[in-house]
Amino acid sequence: MRDYINSKLLATVALICLCLSQSALGQERTSTVLRNGWKFAKGEQANAFAPAFKDADWEEVAVPHDWAIEGPFEIDGNGSTGKLPWKGQGWYRNELEIPASAEGKRVYLVFDGVMAFPKVYLNGENVGEWDYGYNSFYLDVTNAVKFGEDNLLAVHADTREHGSRWYPGAGMYRKVTMVFADPVHAEVWGTYITTPIVKPNYADVRISTAVKNTSSADAEITVLQKIFSPDGIEVGQDTISRTVKAGRTADLEVDIRLIDPERWDVENPALYTAETHILSDGNAVDITRNKFGVRTIAFTADDGFHLNGRRVQLKGVNLHHGHGPLGAAFNKRAMQRQLEIMKSMGVNAIRNSHNTAAPELLELCDEMGLLMFNEVFDKYDNKADILEDTDFDEFAHRNIKSFVTRDRNHPSIFLWSVGNEIGDVQWNINNGFKRLHTMLNYVNKYDPTRPTTLVNDNMEGASMRHFDLYDVHAWNYGRRYRLARQMEPNKSVVISESASTVSTRGFYEFPLPEEKTDFTKSLQVSSYDLNAPDWAEIGDDDFMWQQDEPYIAGEFVWTGFDYLGEPTPYDNRSVKGMGFGDKEASRSSYFGIVDMVGIPKDRYYLYKSYWMPEEKTIHILPHWNWPDRVGKNVPVFVYTNGDKAELFLNGKSQGFQQKDPASKNSVERFRLMWRDVVYEPGELKVVVYKNGELLGEQTLSTTGEATNLKLTADRTAIEKGGEDLSYVMVEATDADGNPHPWADGYVEIDVKGSVEIAGVGNGNPQSFEPFQGNRVKLFYGKAMIILRSTNRAGKATVTVKSDGLKKSSVELHVK
């Protein structure tokens, strides 16, 4: 293998796939992630596509990049999209020196996602564009390349016509890869791996590779497919030979039998690798690798979802694509951390609401044993003009082809969704069922091995039987699935969005709400987990429905994490209804089970107690610092996998509470609640039993004054290179180290050594403080500092101080 981009660029790129083979040195494909060397400017920038354009005063950025996350917040702006300046145009330019020795190669640019409507120029020539900011696409740019010279790559991103119901981010927010391949090569996303036969002691793996011959002569080629086990041992191979005509693409397919393969499963995510060699005259001219898994999936009519022949209840969450304070700029570690936090609560499935995901998310789900509900559109990405101006068939085909062919080898994907709450489709408006059919046909064309669905929100719409066109009922909220299920009982049900319970971490209001929609002018939502918008419900309801209706395959909670935008119930319209103005509207959601920086809210423990019944969970809420409520009522809830408990306040029993598995009031099934506790400072203790045996106890004490700062890094050793992250939580504590629930001062951050601050935040939907900077405000005692490695290895020290609190430091190692 050789590098086809000279040292100027080499210094700035990360090579992701260097295919080494003795026999074919200099022949194989190289893939280079174009991470550094980018210049960026916002605004129109006339002629910025032209090589001669002067960009010397533009900002230097690394890609992935989100130009809007640094703000500043538009205080009077639209909270539903995060009050951040994401609307507009931006230009990216990168000078790539491509050596003469690369001449003869085919050159591709693969864009994982550009927000939005990207136009790509190479050496001043428009080499391609795309119309859907979440989707991946690739361009064959060979004819525009100047081998042996500087090549100017320019990308224009324009979000002005992009509609969104949340913060979408802006710019080149996912990676870009440059690929040099032999004229005869496996097409990008051209290898398709299926397992048509999976038996207890063997499986047949079918590998089909689309071989593209871009040369002017017919090519006699052999495709050699090798399979490597999860431990890297070769476990099978086969070859197939044929002529691929000049300028044509041919699918070459082999079947390889694996004896006693390990199954990919949520418990044991075993991944095999298929290595595809294209041989010409016995030499490998192109080698690519794809991971896959051997597993069976099936939806049953009455027994939910089966993975490898056994029922697996889907314990899922919805995740939008953003990373909170880091914005939409994709970062693999930030994504991995989100998934780790979700898994620690018992999650085994993710829905990528509502748009094509970063490819790394699929890789992580494969590796971590998470099932993926893979979705392509939200209401056609709010493209208002789609019905008037767009050739729908062409739009759907092109976008669904990219979506499915890029992702279809991932064993984690168990369901394809053609979209979320698409109004005209559900109602068959303007022939909406035809569009539904078109989308489903294209999914099936590129992957007939998985079930399909459409996500619905309108119950009456079900009477039109759109579900006859797809495999699984997927419904959001309020038991709306019931009519469809009644009309078509042979199809299973997925609650594609459950809960939409809202709360603010650390915030409690008294008295408890009488109705789920009791929201006050506090602009925060009480964390007793009893509030939801009128269309939605509390999490306990969904647990109850799944218990009572075992045909339900599972749920996907809206949402795992809080996200920028959609600040129900404090969006601009709602706050105006309360007598406020635009500036009072919040900038991020209250839906998350954890806040926007990943700190658990109380209901994290409610989900954990139900989803991980074998793990001990005992969580008491609220905190016990209520100086203004001495002698007044402060209800106490306990989230536990136990079934009965006795509560003590300063040693005095407050009585037993017991879960009632038959109650129709869902909270009585899943929570232990002492509603009449009269507050006095001191110690709350709960002693919990399960099946008549002691499970454990937990105490919660009134804390003293906040005196200290405590730092907790999720990882103290990270990799150099500018991509790895450490999340350091800052907490105010009393002298004994107990977290102080009211501390809200500013924390000044000082960083020394080989890390830098990537972002800060605290989970307050009402905060308009910048996400970038060297200070962060505590919110109910806590905040998060996100540190990023630099290119240097070595030690780093983070020190925090805050008025009246003792400073504190943590040391990190960058390897």
Ligand code: GAL
């Ligand atoms: C759903 C929608 C989600 C989100 C949610 C909030 O109807 O699909 O994107 O808006 O409501 O409850």
